[in-house]
Amino acid sequence: MSTTxxxxxxxxxxxxxxxxxxxxxxxxxxxxxxxxxxxxxxPSDDHRPSDSSEGSANKPxxxxxxxxxxxxxxSFRRSALKSFTYVKVxxxxxxxxxxxxxxxxxxxxxxLTALEEMFSCFxxxxxxxxxxxxxxxxxxxxxxxxxxxxxxxxxxxDVPWKMFVASCKRLRLMKSSEAVNLGEKKQVRLREACxxxxxxxxxxxxxxxxxxxxxPTWPVLIGTTCVGRCEFRWCPPWPGLADKDACxxx
Amino acid sequence: xxxxxxxxxxHIFDFLSSHRDRNNVSTVCKAWYLVEQLSRLRVFVxxxxxxxxxxxxARFPGMKCLTVKGKPHFADFNLVPHDWGGDAxxxxxxxxxxxxxxEELRLKRMVVSDESLELLARAFPNFKSLxxxxxxxxxxxxxxxxxxxxxxxxxxxxxxxEVEDHGRQWLSCFPDSCTSLVSLNxxxxxxxxxxxxxxxxxxxxxxxxxxxxxxxxxxxxxxKILARAPNLVELGTGSFTADHRTEAYxxxxxxxxxxxxxxNLSGFWDAAPRYLQAIYSICSSLTVxxxxxxxxxxxxxxxxxxxHCFKLQKLWVLDSIGDKGLAAVACACKELQELRVFPSDVxxxxxAAVTEEGLVAISSGCPKLNSLLYFCHQxxxxxxxTVAKNCPHFTRFRLCILDPVKPDPISNEPLxxxxxxxxxxxxxxxxxxxxxxxTDKVFLYIGMYAxxxxxLSIAFAGESDKGMVxxxxxxxxxxxxxxxDSPFGDAALLENVGKYETMRSLWMSSCDVTQGGCKxxxxxxxxxxxxxxxxxxxxxxxxxxxxxxxxxxxxxxxxTLTGPRDDAPDFVWTF
Numbered sequence: 056m057s058t059t060x061x062x063x064x065x066x067x068x069x070x071x072x073x074x075x076x077x078x079x080x081x082x083x084x085x086x087x088x089x090x091x092x093x094x095x096x097x098p099s100d101d102h103r104p105s106d107s108s109e110g111s112a113n114k115p116x117x118x119x120x121x122x123x124x125x126x127x128x129x130s131f132r133r134s135a136l137k138s139f140t141y142v143k144v145x146x147x148x149x150x151x152x153x154x155x156x157x158x159x160x161x162x163x164x165x166x167l168t169a170l171e172e173m174f175s176c177f178x179x180x181x182x183x184x185x186x187x188x189x190x191x192x193x194x195x196x197x198x199x200x201x202x203x204x205x206x207x208x209x210x211x212x213d214v215p216w217k218m219f220v221a222s223c224k225r226l227r228l229m230k231s232s233e234a235v236n237l238g239e240k241k242q243v244r245l246r247e248a249c250x251x252x253x254x255x256x257x258x259x260x261x262x263x264x265x266x267x268x269x270x271p272t273w274p275v276l277i278g279t280t281c282v283g284r285c286e287f288r289w290c291p292p293w294p295g296l297a298d299k300d301a302c303x304x305x
Numbered sequence: 306x307x308x309x310x311x312x313x314x315x316h317i318f319d320f321l322s323s324h325r326d327r328n329n330v331s332t333v334c335k336a337w338y339l340v341e342q343l344s345r346l347r348v349f350v351x352x353x354x355x356x357x358x359x360x361x362x363a364r365f366p367g368m369k370c371l372t373v374k375g376k377p378h379f380a381d382f383n384l385v386p387h388d389w390g391g392d393a394x395x396x397x398x399x400x401x402x403x404x405x406x407x408e409e410l411r412l413k414r415m416v417v418s419d420e421s422l423e424l425l426a427r428a429f430p431n432f433k434s435l436x437x438x439x440x441x442x443x444x445x446x447x448x449x450x451x452x453x454x455x456x457x458x459x460x461x462x463x464x465x466x467e468v469e470d471h472g473r474q475w476l477s478c479f480p481d482s483c484t485s486l487v488s489l490n491x492x493x494x495x496x497x498x499x500x501x502x503x504x505x506x507x508x509x510x511x512x513x514x515x516x517x518x519x520x521x522x523x524x525x526x527x528x529k530i531l532a533r534a535p536n537l538v539e540l541g542t543g544s545f546t547a548d549h550r551t552e553a554y555x556x557x558x559x560x561x562x563x564x565x566x567x568x569n570l571s572g573f574w575d576a577a578p579r580y581l582q583a584i585y586s587i588c589s590s591l592t593v594x595x596x597x598x599x600x601x602x603x604x605x606x607x608x609x610x611x612x613h614c615f616k617l618q619k620l621w622v623l624d625s626i627g628d629k630g631l632a633a634v635a636c637a638c639k640e641l642q643e644l645r646v647f648p649s650d651v652x653x654x655x656x657a658a659v660t661e662e663g664l665v666a667i668s669s670g671c672p673k674l675n676s677l678l679y680f681c682h683q684x685x686x687x688x689x690x691t692v693a694k695n696c697p698h699f700t701r702f703r704l705c706i707l708d709p710v711k712p713d714p715i716s717n718e719p720l721x722x723x724x725x726x727x728x729x730x731x732x733x734x735x736x737x738x739x740x741x742x743x744t745d746k747v748f749l750y751i752g753m754y755a756x757x758x759x760x761l762s763i764a765f766a767g768e769s770d771k772g773m774v775x776x777x778x779x780x781x782x783x784x785x786x787x788x789x790d791s792p793f794g795d796a797a798l799l800e801n802v803g804k805y806e807t808m809r810s811l812w813m814s815s816c817d818v819t820q821g822g823c824k825x826x827x828x829x830x831x832x833x834x835x836x837x838x839x840x841x842x843x844x845x846x847x848x849x850x851x852x853x854x855x856x857x858x859x860x861x862x863x864x865t866l867t868g869p870r871d872d873a874p875d876f877v878w879t880f
Contacts, residue, residue, distance in 0.1 A: 123383060123384065124382030124384045124789075125764070126680060128680075129382070130381065132597075204578075204601055206577050
């Protein structure tokens with residue numbers, strides 16, 4: 056079990072520079088032998104009764120998955136919850152969508168390989184911090200993006216694989232030309248609630264925010280604060296927002 | 306002896322709604338038997354192989370509502386082979402011949418073919434209600450037949466069935482003249498339906514009170530449907546996600562604002578947090594909330610919603626709610642009677658979600674709790690003892706610790722004392738499921754204290770035959786006993802053979818019962834069917850003619866009036 060997880064962590068290090076296992080909260084001091092990251096509570100694996108007379112008491116963790124009908128969950132419910140890991144995949148310009156089961160893959164590389172095969176016209180090209188797929192005929196590059204649980208469109212590859220599987224609702228292979236600014240952030244200084252200046256052409260996707268500014272000539276800008284810096288993106292006018300007063304009240 | 310005319314006796318029997326009471330009065334004397342049999346309208350058959358359909362319908366010619374159950378409970382967990390039996394067709398065919406006035410049919414864990422549904426649709430002119438629970442074998446073609454031919458249909462309730470999708474037109478088969486629907490539940494269907502046909506159907510069925518949509522229905526359709534059905538009492542929301550980024554939120558808010566009769570909510574398959582806020586206005590009137598198919602809802606949004614649900618009586622959630630979420634439920638839902646916490650990660654490899662802490666919090670916050678299904682990662686004796694003290698009114702207590710033989714993690718002891726406290730304190734306990742590390746002692750307690758227990762589920766528990774014997778000798782109201790992976794053998798099986806005629810059924814799989822033991826039981830008790838299920842992977846000389854010493858993998862014993870069934874597949878041997 057530990058060898059497989061080491062293999063995972065090396066894949067994820069390639070992906071995001073962030074080792075999933077290293078960021079897991081554990082009870083051990085840093086650098087100590089890693090205990091099972093899946094058990095945040097309760098005893099460590101060593102705490103099983105080793106002198107029990109029952110043969111079945113010392114089942115190794117892997118055996119759990121193979122016990123038929125355990126845990127006792129109706130097959131309807133099992134298959135319904137399983138289907139939550141199937142996500143739709145759309146490709147800009149392709150006439151129909153496909154579906155993939157994210158749990159069938161162990162990492163981003165496998166997923167991209169599968170997408171490559173599925174849409175059969177791409178070859179993968181690896182950039183240092185991104186992955187792109189290329190249509191060899193037209194030379195168009197595609198960037199894999201996904202919609203997460205909050206409804207936001209994100210670049211594939213930023214978060215650890217497991218986190219991605221848990222939050223991805225659907226995939227879209229976006230033409231590079233459209234996606235070029237998805238990852239860009241510009242640093243600006245906030246000037247006491249005065250109208251902000253547009254800082255140039257940004258990506259078109261909406262992102263959720265907590266305050267608005269209105270300027271008579273610039274389109275509405277919306278922004279949010281996070282610790283240490285502000286990120287601002289260009290956004291089409293928010294539907295229903297007719298005037299500056301309404302905006303200020305929000 | 307005082308003499309009452311039959312009409313008076315019949316009138317008195319009208320007040321008896323329970324099958325048990327009716328069964329009891331019919332055994333008092335011949336006169337009462339005759340009055341009762343002619344006046345019984347609702348017939349319940351707990352095991353489809355216990356009696357032949359002809360016999361049932363001959364005895365109850367006035368039958369209007371029939372309930373039949375098929376496969377054993379452990380079929381839910383894939384322990385019963387696919388074609389074991391439980392076919393509904395013989396029941397429907399016989400009813401078509403003998404009871405054409407049938408109005409309601411409820412089937413659970415049965416195999417229902419499209420052919421059966423077609424017959425059902427055409428043979429009963431007054432048919433009003435079809436309820437199928439955990440059934441399989443049919444497709445949307447069968448549903449189309451029901452929709453087309455059942456004039457005056459009031460209820461079509463499909464709960465957790467495996468339905469093959471043959472296209473989306475079955476809903477359009479409800480004729481324009483159909484205005485009688487009161488309840489429509491197709492939440493378990495995987496495919497698309499014709500949403501405009503659905504909207505028109507909802508609009509013309511002014512008496513519709515229960516509508517449960519499937520995952521294919523988006524928020525846009527839901528909004529239109531709610532506009533046409535503001536008097537709904539029960540709603541399954543569909544996917545609860547928008548196809549397009551429109552002003553769905555505001556419209557949704559308005560739609561729910563008008564629906565002030567909703568008391569029962571479910572669905573939320575893909576719910577995004579921003580849409581959940583739209584239902585806060587109705588949360589305070591909810592009595593039933595089922596979020597167990599909503600893995601997309603995060604804990605904090607769940608807690609925000611639950612805070613409004615102070616009238617809630619029944620809550621089904623996933624274990625992603627965590628102990629923290631359960632504490633919030635305990636604070637808010639003082640009227641809670643039933644709680645079910647399902648595992649969100651059924652393959653058991655995820656992060657610890659709920660533990661004994663959540664259950665203890667619930668027990669102290671919700672004193673009216675009487676029904677529990679709880680999947681957790683660990684449990685302690687101390688917690689169970691506290692729960693037993695806080696909630697003495699349990700009628701159903703099902704605990705499933707995901708690691709099947711896990712002891713109390715603090716004391717490292719088996720959970721005998723904890724479950725012992727539950728059975729001792731909860732005198733009305735009817736249903737119990739055990740898990741965790743358990744010795745024979747827990748069964749001693751169960752035999753001693755669980756006098757009202759009717760159904761007991763045992764898995765990976767016990768040390769010797771004594772455990773099973775304690776239960777068989779002690780629980781005088783036991784009706785169903787199901788055991789898997791426990792060290793009970795022939796001695797236990799044969800200790801009290803008369804007991805099985807007082808019970809509906811006994812299931813034992815991966816225990817120590819042998820072929821010889823089964824044969825001995827069958828020989829002693831001719832009114833039981835002792836079925837042995839032999840699944841063979843490759844043909845094996847030894848297995849084809851196994852000796853009496855050969856361990857039996859799966860055994861199903863049930864009382865019956867019919868003798869061995871004639872539809873048993875070749876891998877089922879009845880001794």
